[in-house]
Structures are given as structure tokens and as C-alpha cells.
Amino acid sequence: MILETDIFKTFDKGWPILTAGTKDDFNMMTISWGEMGTLWGKPVVSVFVRRSRYTHEFMDKEDYFTLTFVEYQWYFEQLGLLGSKSGRDIDKLKESGFTVFERPHGISFDEARLIIVCKKLFKQELDMEKMPEDVRAKFYKDGDPHDMYIGEVVEILSDTYKDRRSSNLYKTGDGTGDGSCRWTVCMTTKGVYTAELYFMGGGGAHQELYEIDKEVFDLAGTFENDDYKTENLIREKGRRLYEAADERQTQPWQAVADMDYDKLCFWCDIMGHKD
Numbered sequence: 001m002i003l004e005t006d007i008f009k010t011f012d013k014g015w016p017i018l019t020a021g022t023k024d025d026f027n028m029m030t031i032s033w034g035e036m037g038t039l040w041g042k043p044v045v046s047v048f049v050r051r052s053r054y055t056h057e058f059m060d061k062e063d064y065f066t067l068t069f070v071e072y073q074w075y076f077e078q079l080g081l082l083g084s085k086s087g088r089d090i091d092k093l094k095e096s097g098f099t100v101f102e103r104p105h106g107i108s109f110d111e112a113r114l115i116i117v118c119k120k121l122f123k124q125e126l127d128m129e130k131m132p133e134d135v136r137a138k139f140y141k142d143g144d145p146h147d148m149y150i151g152e153v154v155e156i157l158s159d160t161y162k163d164r165r166s167s168n169l170y171k172t173g174d175g176t177g178d179g180s181c182r183w184t185v186c187m188t189t190k191g192v193y194t195a196e197l198y199f200m201g202g203g204g205a206h207q208e209l210y211e212i213d214k215e216v217f218d219l220a221g222t223f224e225n226d227d228y229k230t231e232n233l234i235r236e237k238g239r240r241l242y243e244a245a246d247e248r249q250t251q252p253w254q255a256v257a258d259m260d261y262d263k264l265c266f267w268c269d270i271m272g273h274k275d
């Protein structure tokens with residue numbers, strides 16, 4: 001999984017919506033404290049939730065949590081609501097107007113521009129006694145300390161592909177063990193799912209385009225020690241649309257399996273394609 005982001009601004013300026021629970025019973029709240037990095041060899045996110053929050057109950061009982069980033073300027077009011085009212089008192093989904101977008105693990109929202117799904121790994125109650133004096137005075141006058149939840153990142157969906165934002169959602173990652181293959185899967189708002197495999201090595205570049213289904217889209221990038229697994233899944237379950245190569249030893253070549261390859265994969269830079 002690949003996430004290109006300004007790590008310090010992600011939480012502080014992004015105000016993600018932290019959600020935990022199932023489709024029938026979940027809660028969400030706005031957060032602005034969080035960390036991202038590597039722990040125990042895994043990509044991880046840490047979030048900090050005060051014990052008084054209704055969301056805290058869900059964080060304790062659920063195995064997964066999600067972070068949903070929406071366009072801050074468009075949804076400022078909703079983020080304010082989710083960050084000031086409690087799910088104990090109001091129906092936050094109804095009041096915010098957001099639409100549930102179910103992931104294989106966890107709940108997110110259609111309005112997302114970035115979704116990070118995490119598997120809960122660890123919880124630590126922050127010890128107020130060990131905090132700097134000024135921090136305690138500023139944030140914990142009334143007690144109610146934060147608990148830290150560390151989650152392993154198991155899925156990332158983003159509206160951005162090669163620095164271009166769109167209404168599609170993409171997942172992308174390095175396929176082969178040596179990192180020479182990059183896979184990308186795309187979901188459009190119309191529910192069309194496609195994939196690109198792109199290889200770059202000493203011999204040149206190679207691209208394959210596929211039509212895939214929701215199941216492949218959902219599974220892509222969710223394997224532990226991914227190596228070739230996502231790449232193989234796309235090849236095995238996908239319908240090949242197009243293939244092209246620009247190898248050093250041979251002439252560039254293209255093989256078209258479906259004439260609509262460029263319409264289906266409109267989002268991607270297609271090697272050797274001529275309008």
C-alpha cells in the first residue's frame with residue numbers, strides 16, 4: 001500500500017473522522033491527533049481517544065477502525081458537528097448527511113477523499129503522571145485522559161492517482177518482492193472497477209490493464225506480506241483489456257483484447273495508446 005501525504009498535516013489539518021463498529025451499530029467522531037509510521041515491522045496509525053467519548057466504547061469492543069478524510073472546506077460544518085455532539089445524544093449519520101460506504105473491515109463514507117482502514121493492534125492508557133506539567137495543565141485539568149489505540153493499516157483508498165485528484169477511488173501498492181511492479185485498482189462512482197499492472201525493470205517497461213470486480217478491488221492490497229499476491233489476483237480474476245511493452249531489446253508493442261480499454265481505463269496513462 002502506498003500513501004503519499006504530508007505526514008504532519010494529515011491529522012492536524014485533515015480532521016479525519018474516526019469510525020468504529022458495524023453497519024448496524026457504529027459511531028464516529030472528528031479527530032485531529034494521530035500518528036503514522038512503522039511499528040513491529042507493520043505500517044501503523046495511532047489515534048488518541050478520551051475515555052468519555054461514545055466512540056471509545058466502540059474502539060474497545062471492535063477489532064477494526066477507519067479514518068475517513070473528507071474535503072475539509074466542503075464538510076466543515078459536518079466535521080464540527082461530529083466533533084462536538086455525541087452519538088449518545090443524536091443520530092450522527094442522519095445529522096451529518098453522510099452516506100455509509102462499507103469496507104470489508106469497517107465503515108466509511110461515500111464522501112471520502114481518503115480512507116485508511118486499521119486493524120487494532122494495541123491499546124495504551126496514557127499515564128497523566130508521566131506527562132509534562134504544561135501538557136497536563138493545558139489538556140487534562142479535568143482528568144479524562146486519552147487512550148492510545150495503535151492500528152495496523154490494512155487498506156488505503158484515495159481519490160488521488162499520480163497527483164491528480166478525481167471522483168474515483170484508487171488503491172495502489174508495490175507488487176513484486178523487488179518493488180519493480182506497481183499495481184493500481186480504480187473504482188468509479190458508477191461502480192466500474194479496473195486495474196493497472198506496471199512493471200519497470202532493466203529490460204524496459206510493461207503495462208497490463210484489466211477489468212476487475214468489486215471482490216478483487218476490495219481484496220487488493222489487503223494481504224499480509226503482499227509480494228505477488230495482489231498482482232496474481234488481478235491476473236487470475238481480472239479480464240485482460242490491453243497490454244503494452246517498451247522493452248529495450250525489442251520494438252514497442254501493444255496487444256488489444258477489448259477495444260474499449262481506453263474508455264474503461266480512462267484514468268490511467270496508457271503506454272503506446274494513440275487517440
Ligand SMILES: Cc1cc2nc3c(=O)[nH]c(=O)nc-3n(C[C@H](O)[C@H](O)[C@H](O)COP(=O)(O)O)c2cc1C
Binds near residue numbers: 030032080084088
Ligand atoms: C477538530 C477536532 C478534533 C478533535 N480531536 C479529538 C481527538 O483527537 N481525540 C478525542 O478524544 N476527541 C477529539 N475531538 C472531540 C470529539 O470529536 C468530540 O468530543 C465528539 O463529540 C465525541 O463524540 P462521541 O461522544 O460521539 O464519540 C475533536 C474535536 C474536533 C472538533
